[in-house]
Amino acid sequence: MASKSRSKARPKRRVAPRKSPVKVSLGAVLWGLALxxxxxxxxxxxxxxxxxxxxxxxxxxxxxxxxxxxxxxxxxxxxxxxxxxxxxxxxxxxxxxxxxxxxxxxxxxxxxxxxRNPVGRLETKIEEGVVPTTGYYVDEGGFVYRDGWAEQFAGASVRLPDGAKNLHLAVMPIWPMRAVGVVCAKSQVLWPEQALTVVLDERSVLSLELVNGPRIILGTESDLDEKFLVLERAFRDEMEKMKRTKVINVSAPDRPVFSE
Missing domain, CATH: 3.10.20 (Ubiquitin-like (UB roll))
Structure with a gap:
């Protein structure tokens, strides 16, 4: 039986019309270069x-x-x-x-x-009858800077070791000054109306001296949040005891010592 071969017609391919090239005038090129x-x-x-x-x-x-x-x-x-x-x-x-x-x-x-937001001011010897024009302040990060004297400054007074009074604070460890700023800020929150002094001694031990109040030994920079929680509870819940207390030692916040 003879087989018939059928030839399939191939579809014609469509040829896309050629796009004429965009002509850019010499004037447009020159204007572009000029711009x-x-x-x-x-x-x-x-x-x-x-x-x-x-x-x-x-x-x-x-x-x-x-x-x-x-x-x-x-x-x-x-x-x-x-x-x-x-x-x-x-x-x-x-x-x-x-x-x-x-x-x-x-x-x-x-x-x-x-x-900068000042939270403390370095102690300054003021001669009688003389009002200072400038003072040295401490911000929350412990940075010390000079600014105009604020007569009604609401922050803490700051007492530094004699070796730091020339303000070459780079010779001291950085952390004590940062801790001083933190203590000043926390003290403002806990005792907003209380005049107090933040003390950093030669051993980098921190303490607080409250006017008409106890001396508070904070110790080093560690656990400052816990130490202030102990103080907050004591001054809130045991006010009568605080009036008789002379020294509070919270250097170990889990074992605070109250001395009358």
Whole structure:
């Protein structure tokens, strides 16, 4: 039986119409290059240097100081400005905890700063009849800085060892000053109306001296949260006993000692 071979017709392939190339006029190319050159030129031009600054977070006196520290950037083009260097210059004022700078090509800048929050002030010998103009303060992180004298300062008084009174605190371990800041802050919360002194001695032992109250030995920086919990319970639940107590030792918070 003869077999018939059938030839299948192949489908015709569709040929996509060719797109005509987009023609770019020489004028458009030249305009594009001119705009690029203009942008680059502006970026490196003193016309984009820092001309005006908006400062947020501080008062008028600090604003003037910040503006003075940014004067060198009034001649530096925007493309060469380094905001990190600007922020470092601003933080040359130790009263400031942080600074954030933004600038734009139009010569405008914005500075947002956060001021340090003082929780303690170093003891200062004050001559009779003389009001100091400045004092040394401690923030919550234990950083010591100089600021204007606040007559009605509500924070704790801080007494440091004689060797630290020159404020070269780098020679001391870092942790005692940080602990001093923590103790000052916690004391403000526990005794908001009580005048007191935070003492750091030569052995880096911390203690508290309450005016018309007991002396409190805290010991080292360890377990400060637990130590203040013991003190909080004692002054809340045993007020009469606290009036008779002369010394409280919470250096071991699980075994506090109350001496009358």
């Amino acid at each position: 690029v050159n203009l942008a680059i030129g502006l970026g490196f031009s003193e016309a984009t240097a820092l001309r005006s600054v908006t400062v947020k977070g501080v008062g008028a006196d600090e604003i003037k100081g910040i503006e003075r520290r940014l004067v060198p950037w009034a001649k530096i083009p925007w493309s060469r400005q380094n905001v990190s260097t600007m922020e470092t210059a601003i933080l040359g004022d130790n009263r400031l905890a942080s600074a954030r700078v933004t600038t734009n090509i139009f010569g405008r800048g914005e500075v947002t700063v956060v001021r």
